[in-house]
Amino acid sequence: MTYSIPGSVDETRRLILKGAAVVALAGLGGIRFGLAPALAAANDKYPEAAFKVKGTDDAIKALYGKTAEKSDKVKMDAPEIAENGAVVPIAVTTTLADVTSISILVAENPNALAASYTIPAGTMPSVANRLKMAKTSNVIAIVEAGGKLYSASKEVKVTVGGCGG
C-alpha cells in the first residue's frame, strides 16, 4: 500500500470520496479499488507494531514512547464479570483537557493493545466499544492529554474466554 499521493492530496481525496459515495448509493458492488490508501494518507499511519507487542507496558511504549501515570480523572466503565469474553462492553471517558487519544489494553490477551482512538480537537474525550477478552484480566485505559499519559485500570472477570480454544 502506498500512503502518499502526488499533487493536491486533499482535492484528490475529496473526489475519490465523492465517487465512492455515488457508487455506494447506486449499489454497484463493493468499493475495493485503492480508496483505502487515499484515505490513510490523510490520517496517522496504523500503528501496526504496537498491536503486536505482548505486555501492556511494552505496548504503551510502542504506541506512545512514554509511560503512563494513574489518574482518577480517567473513568472506565466495564463490567465486573463478563459472561461472554467475546463481547465485553468497555467505555472510557475523562475530564482531562486537551485529549488527543484514548487507548484500551487488555493485559492477559495475546497482544495487549486492543484499540486506540485519535481524538481531534472538538471531539469529546469519550468512547465506547466492545472488546474480546481471552480470560480474566486487568483492562487498562490510557488517555493522552496535553502530551502526557494518564491511565485507569479495572479487573474484569471472564467466565467464557473470547479468543477461542
Add this chain to the structure above:
Amino acid sequence: MASTIRVRATSSGDTTEVQALIQHPMDSGFVKNAAGALIPPHFIQQVTFEHGGKPVFVADWGPAVSKDPYVKFSFKGGKKGDELKISWVDNKGVSDSSTAKIQ
C-alpha cells in the same frame, strides 16, 4: 452489495453523538476452525469518521475488537442534515465506506 456500515448520528444542538456498527468477522488469528486449522487473522485496522472534510474520529483497531464492531463517540460542530463519512480498511486491504446524514 449492501453496505457493511450502519451509522446513527444524532445532533442534540451542541454535540453530535455517533454510533456505528460494522459487519466484519474480526478474526484474531488465534482461533481454530472445526478441522483444527488456525483461521488466519482478518480484522479492521482503521476506521475514519469525517465531517466537513476533516476527520472527527479515527479508530485504530487490533484483532481484540469484537466481531461486528460497535463504537460510540460524540463531537462538536455537527448540524442536522450534515453529512458524516465513514470508511474502514482491514488487514487484507479490503475497505468500505458510507455516508450518513446527521439527524
